[in-house]
Amino acid sequence: MPVKNRFAELHDNITAWRRDLHEHPEILFETHRTSATVAEKLRSFGCDEVVEGIGRTGVVGVIKGKTQTSGKVIGLRADMDALPIHEQTGVEYASKTPNAMHACGHDGHTAMLLGAAQYLAETRNFDGTCVVIFQPAEEGGGGGKEMCDDGMMERWGIQEVYGMHNWPGMPTGSFGIRTGPFFAATDLLEIEVEGLGGHAAKPNETIDTTVVTAHIITALQTIVSRNADPIGNIVVSITSIESSSKAFNVIPQRVNLLGTVRTLSNELRDLAEKRVVEICEGVAASFGAVARVKYVRNYPVMVNHPEQTEFAADVARQVAGECGEAPLVMGGEDFAFMLEARPGAYILMGNGDGAAVHHPMYNFNDEAIPAGCSWWAGIVEQRMPAA
Numbered sequence: 001m002p003v004k005n006r007f008a009e010l011h012d013n014i015t016a017w018r019r020d021l022h023e024h025p026e027i028l029f030e031t032h033r034t035s036a037t038v039a040e041k042l043r044s045f046g047c048d049e050v051v052e053g054i055g056r057t058g059v060v061g062v063i064k065g066k067t068q069t070s071g072k073v074i075g076l077r078a079d080m081d082a083l084p085i086h087e088q089t090g091v092e093y094a095s096k097t098p099n100a101m102h103a104c105g106h107d108g109h110t111a112m113l114l115g116a117a118q119y120l121a122e123t124r125n126f127d128g129t130c131v132v133i134f135q136p137a138e139e140g141g142g143g144g145k146e147m148c149d150d151g152m153m154e155r156w157g158i159q160e161v162y163g164m165h166n167w168p169g170m171p172t173g174s175f176g177i178r179t180g181p182f183f184a185a186t187d188l189l190e191i192e193v194e195g196l197g198g199h200a201a202k203p204n205e206t207i208d209t210t211v212v213t214a215h216i217i218t219a220l221q222t223i224v225s226r227n228a229d230p231i232g233n234i235v236v237s238i239t240s241i242e243s244s245s246k247a248f249n250v251i252p253q254r255v256n257l258l259g260t261v262r263t264l265s266n267e268l269r270d271l272a273e274k275r276v277v278e279i280c281e282g283v284a285a286s287f288g289a290v291a292r293v294k295y296v297r298n299y300p301v302m303v304n305h306p307e308q309t310e311f312a313a314d315v316a317r318q319v320a321g322e323c324g325e326a327p328l329v330m331g332g333e334d335f336a337f338m339l340e341a342r343p344g345a346y347i348l349m350g351n352g353d354g355a356a357v358h359h360p361m362y363n364f365n366d367e368a369i370p371a372g373c374s375w376w377a378g379i380v381e382q383r384m385p386a387a
Contacts, residue, residue: 067387086099133161182328209254305344
């Protein structure tokens with residue numbers, strides 16, 4: 001099953017859809033135009049059911065095969081939201097919205113799944129039901145969880161679910177996947193350090209929060225170097241530091257920190273939370289200061305299920321000739337919530353050379369569209385072959 005000829009015919013149309021979405025990026029759950037566009041196209045394709053407002057602004061389309069004797073229901077998911085980045089690509093279809101940009105390729109994911117939906121609605125060459133899922137708020141909002149919490153899996157009886165992400169640096173239209181833990185759990189840190197402010201010329205009369213903060217930041221790195229198993233996968237990053245003073249000659253009363261902790265196992269996740277709190281509170285106390293820690297468990301580890309992963313890889317090999325082993329990724333992915341709810345798999349598709357995701361020069365590679373659409377369609381037709 002190489003790239004399907006129908007997607008070569010639809011390539012220009014799908015590219016136009018993708019570029020329209022790129023021009024009009026929407027962030028988190030504010031995907032109102034995008035969601036309406038998706039719903040309109042699904043209805044025009046003749047989907048059996050189109051429902052908006054799942055997980056706030058998500059869209060679900062249902063396509064029934066020529067027969068449903070297998071009783072199987074397969075979900076295919078694409079994310080729709082953009083990032084708060086000012087685009088610098090200079091392309092003619094660049095974002096028309098200041099400080100919003102499709103810098104992760106969700107425009108491409110949405111367009112490819114729309115292309116696959118059109119083909120599947122035209123042919124219906126499968127025995128069962130396909131549910132196409134268009135999700136908002138992957139970029140930090142947990143839209144995948146919102147759609148699951150809204151009863152999506154139960155409402156449509158979804159039994160398995162599959163997702164895809166483009167990947168710069170891999171050859172265009174190639175594929176990579178791995179079984180088990182794949183994308184990291186991403187937890188959020190908010191730390192407030194409070195001491196005793198005062199004049200910078202009299203530090204002895206203060207409890208200097210900047211010194212306390214510096215020691216906390218350094219000590220937090222010992223979680224990775226001295227607490228975690230050396231062969232484990234964990235990253236602790238402090239990404240923002242802001243004090244209550246902007247003056248040259250004032251020792252601030254408070255310093256606020258933001259950061260993330262990324263892990264690939266629940267054991268490391270538990271260890272990290274425990275040690276973050278202990279280190280922050282203990283280091284602050286040793287200086288006579290106080291540290292208040294808010295540790296938020298955000299996206300869980302995304303874990304691919306073995307049987308579905310091998311099946312997804314086999315479909316990819318039929319489309320592209322081979323499917324490599326993907327690297328472990330310390331970034332987060334809220335498809336993890338769907339894979340906790342149902343067995344399934346997540347695959348990477350090559351975007352070719354170019355800027356990395358989340359970069360203002362990133363652009364989805366439209367040449368990958370036929371391969372991505374063919375993989376989506378292959379998942380449905382081969383997991384639920386026509387009777």
